[in-house]
Amino acid sequence: MSEEKILSFDGDELQKYEPNRYPFLFIDRVTECVPGKYAKGYKNLTNNEWFFPKHYPGHPIMPAAIQTEALSQMLTIAFTTMNEIDDIYVEGASWKVKFIKEIRPGDRLDIVAEVKSYKRGVGKGVSRGYVDGELACEVEVTLVIPSVLDKYRPKKAEQHAER
Incomplete structure (x- = not known):
């Protein structure tokens, strides 16, 4: 039985595995990742976040869409660190979400993503x-992940030959 390699990334390193960049990168650090299994990390939220002044003036909270994106980005890391994936472009996603507690400036959002x-x-x-x-x-x-999915799709010429 081989030991699992545990990875971690600071903000610069995680950009090798996550296609989003500021202002649309919603995780600060990946503290622990086993490719294809899980990723853990966090987002520190400050008053300087671009979305706080624009949403909910007088009662700043992290918008639901940005919460969803932050959680999805951490899960993306668990996938894109796998050896099989040679690009980091992720297309199409479907979500089932729950918002339980307000997230405000000064909070640290600890994220645990599991494949x-x-x-x-x-x-x-x-x-x-x-x-x-x-x-x-x-x-x-x-x-x-299109680069992987495309390997399993029949080629157009093969599709026409089958008809």
Whole structure:
């Protein structure tokens, strides 16, 4: 039985595995990752986040869409660190989300993402966000990784020959 390699990435290193860049990168650090199994990390939220002044003036909270994206980005790391994946472009996703607790400036959103299944370029997983140890949000995600999926699709000439 081989030991699993545990990876970690600072902000610069994680950009090798996550296609989003500022201002659309919603994780700061990946503290622990076993490719194809899970990724853990966090997002520190400050008053300087671009979305706080624009949304909910006088009562700044992290918008639901950005919570969903942060959780999805951490799950993406668990997939894109796998050797089989030679690019980091992720296309198409479906989400089932729960928002449980407001996330505010000054909070640290700790994120734990777990791969539930992966086959032929389609991955499913769940990602949970915690603030002060309490569950704040959760998302079940299905991701499609075209560079892998395309290897399993019949070529157009083969499709026409079958008709």
